[in-house]
Amino acid sequence: MSYTKFSKEIRKWMKDKGISTERKSSETPEEREKALAVWQEGTKHVFNEWLDEKRYKELISCAHGGWYKESEFFEPLADFFVKEKELQCLQVLCERKIRFEIEDMLKLIKYEKDEGINITPAVVLGFDIDGYNLEKSYRPVGEIAKYRIKALDRLENYIRYLEKINADPEYSEIIITIKDKVFDLSIKKSDLKSIKNKF
Incomplete structure (x- = not known):
């Protein structure tokens, strides 16, 4: 797994710098904070080293693993x-x-339909997501709305990246269409066939 390799290289970098990789259960909050700062420095070093070595596939695998904050790795x-x-x-x-x-959003919609609960697009679009995020309870319509918002955020960011990279207009249009369909909840699983790029 790429994350394991990445972590090993951070530990190797720390050892080369004479920094202990051992953690004590009795460490103080200050020691913990210092250790975290060193780990983050090592992360940046290995990240840049892998970029220089064009280890893109492994870096993408690490980003997909969700081990790091998106702002520190994915972005x-x-x-x-x-x-x-x-x-x-x-x-x-x-x-x-x-x-x-x-x-995930489509699976939850299907599950609710199979249970005899018809959650319409109008109900999801009118749902108070901010209020729901403050609640401690679980509501399927709230979870569907959360998936929708997350997908829309990711799509909007992706469209911005595509504009910067001057991507093929036809491909960009596919992503914009997917975003529009997620927005009004007319999206179907078959619409996702065009976004399964692999190396």
């Missing part, structure tokens, strides 16, 4: 692919998470 990687005009890498990086958010 800098996407920005790098845009800068280097690496469209296929950008597609593989971004499409997977978009597809998963939409598929």
Whole structure:
């Protein structure tokens, strides 16, 4: 797994710097904070080293694993692919998470229909997502609305990346159409066939 390799290289970097990789259960909050700062420095070092070595597939795998904050890993990687005009890498990086958010939303809609509960687009579009996020309860319509918002956020970010990289207009139009269909909840699983790019 790429994350395991990535972590090993961070530990190796720490050892080369004479920094202990051992963690104590009795460490103070200050020690914990210092250790975290060192780990983040090592993460940046290995991240940049792998970029230099063009280990894009492994970096994408790490980003997909969700081990790191998106702002610290996913976004800098996407920005790098845009800068280097690496469209296929950008597609593989971004499409997977978009597809998963939409598929999870569609599965939940189908499950509720199978249970005899018809959650219409109008109900989801009119749902108070901000209020629901403050609640401690679970409501299927709230979860569907959350998946929709996450998918829309990812799609909007992706469209911005595609504009910067000057992607093929036909491909960009496919992504815009998917975004529009997620917005009004007319999206179907068959619409996602065009976003399954792999290396």
